[in-house]
Amino acid sequence: MARMNHLFGMLGVAATLLIGCGASAPTKELQDARSAYKDASQGKAAELVPDKLLSAKQALDKAEAAHNDDAGSTDEKSLAYVAQRMAELAVALAGQAQAQKDVTDAEKQYEVAQERMRRDAMDEATRTALALEKVRKELADENNKVGEQSKRLEQQKAELEARQRELESEKSARVLAEKKLADAMKSLEEIAKVKEEQRGLVITLEGAVLFASGKTSLLPIAKDKLGKVAVVLQQQSDDKRIVVEGHTDSVGSDDANLKLSQGRADAVRDFMISQGVKAERITAVGKGESTPIADNKTPEGRANNRRVEIVVK
Amino acid sequence: MRLVTGTILVLAVGVGCGASAPVPATQVTETQAAIRAAEEVGAPNVPKAALHLKMAKDQMQTAEAQIKDEDNVQARMTLDRARVDAELALALARESAFRAKAAEALEKINKLQAEATTAKAPAK
Numbered sequence: 001m002a003r004m005n006h007l008f009g010m011l012g013v014a015a016t017l018l019i020g021c022g023a024s025a026p027t028k029e030l031q032d033a034r035s036a037y038k039d040a041s042q043g044k045a046a047e048l049v050p051d052k053l054l055s056a057k058q059a060l061d062k063a064e065a066a067h068n069d070d071a072g073s074t075d076e077k078s079l080a081y082v083a084q085r086m087a088e089l090a091v092a093l094a095g096q097a098q099a100q101k102d103v104t105d106a107e108k109q110y111e112v113a114q115e116r117m118r119r120d121a122m123d124e125a126t127r128t129a130l131a132l133e134k135v136r137k138e139l140a141d142e143n144n145k146v147g148e149q150s151k152r153l154e155q156q157k158a159e160l161e162a163r164q165r166e167l168e169s170e171k172s173a174r175v176l177a178e179k180k181l182a183d184a185m186k187s188l189e190e191i192a193k194v195k196e197e198q199r200g201l202v203i204t205l206e207g208a209v210l211f212a213s214g215k216t217s218l219l220p221i222a223k224d225k226l227g228k229v230a231v232v233l234q235q236q237s238d239d240k241r242i243v244v245e246g247h248t249d250s251v252g253s254d255d256a257n258l259k260l261s262q263g264r265a266d267a268v269r270d271f272m273i274s275q276g277v278k279a280e281r282i283t284a285v286g287k288g289e290s291t292p293i294a295d296n297k298t299p300e301g302r303a304n305n306r307r308v309e310i311v312v313k
Numbered sequence: 314m315r316l317v318t319g320t321i322l323v324l325a326v327g328v329g330c331g332a333s334a335p336v337p338a339t340q341v342t343e344t345q346a347a348i349r350a351a352e353e354v355g356a357p358n359v360p361k362a363a364l365h366l367k368m369a370k371d372q373m374q375t376a377e378a379q380i381k382d383e384d385n386v387q388a389r390m391t392l393d394r395a396r397v398d399a400e401l402a403l404a405l406a407r408e409s410a411f412r413a414k415a416a417e418a419l420e421k422i423n424k425l426q427a428e429a430t431t432a433k434a435p436a437k
Contacts, residue, residue, distance in 0.1 A: 074390075075390075078390045078393070078394060081394050081397075082393055082394055082397050085365075085394075085397040085398060085400075085401045086397060088401055089397070089400060089401050089404050092401065092404035092405050092407075092408045093404050093408075095408040095411075095412070096404065096407050096408040096411045099408065099411035099412045099414065099415040100411055100415075102415035102418070102419070103411065103414050103415045103418050106415065106418030106419050106421070106422055107418060109422050110418070110421055110422050110425060113422060113425050113426060113429065114425065116429070117425070117428075117429050117432070120429075120432075
């Protein structure tokens, strides 16, 4: 056993001698300092606090120099102690710098996020406002449409009512006209014979009620009666022609009767024109005794033949 | 503390000879300032920083004793060590404070982003 110890002892000395002076084993302090510097140099100190890392390196170099000068000396130990702490200092300062950066970054991020939130809220508000505006406009348009429809309906209603009133007044006018005609016809039939013949509507008036015997001027009462006939004539459409025929009985010469009948026909025509019948519609012709309707041998027959016929063709 | 140190300095200067190096008066002042700074930053409350602060104070005491013994060479080296411990304590305390601030700021952001997410998906 003793021999083994001795052997190891000799090996230890040999080892020391082999390593040589100045290159002997570093103290724990130096080892710690080297290790601390290694850690510091591999971290963020190089990037964030390069000057502090350099100071730490310089301190380590001083310690190494002391070790080379006088390995294991208190100088080496003290300088290594300082070097280790300077390496740790660099690490702490880098940590602080990083944390400060993180704070700044975080504050920036916060601002960005807040801004985004603000923008989003504004966008939302704008969207809502636009949508609201759209709805309002649509409502307004709807209202307008409804208003216009209402107006149109009102207009149509007014037009319909006006038309109705027109029709009613036309109807009234027509009814009135028809009544007038009916009345006129009725009263006409009281004073004349009215007959629809092939040649047209024939209104026959007795000569005795119209003229004094042998005269061609109308009796006063004749004008009343003829007035009624005029009304009826005016009811007839404008394109109908009116012929006033004067007829006599066979008493007296043909010429005289012709002349008399013409004169009487003219008188009736003139009177009709004075009552408003258009001149171009109405003609007068004397037929004399040429067209009897009754037997001239009897007084009644002769009275019947003495007539005026108004033909509406 | 300062009074005591001042007295030591006067005595040391008074004695003069026997000291192979001058009294490290400036170093003493600077080291004491570094220790005070570390204390003010709150090093006592941060474990690792508190450790180095204690080491700084202990070595400060050792240095004062060495100055008293007129061992100024050793005193300088002790003061170097004390000062670097104080600076490390300061840096560690500051780092801790800034890390806390960064964590706070990150928390703030996370909260805001969580709010934004819930805002975008409103409850029906």
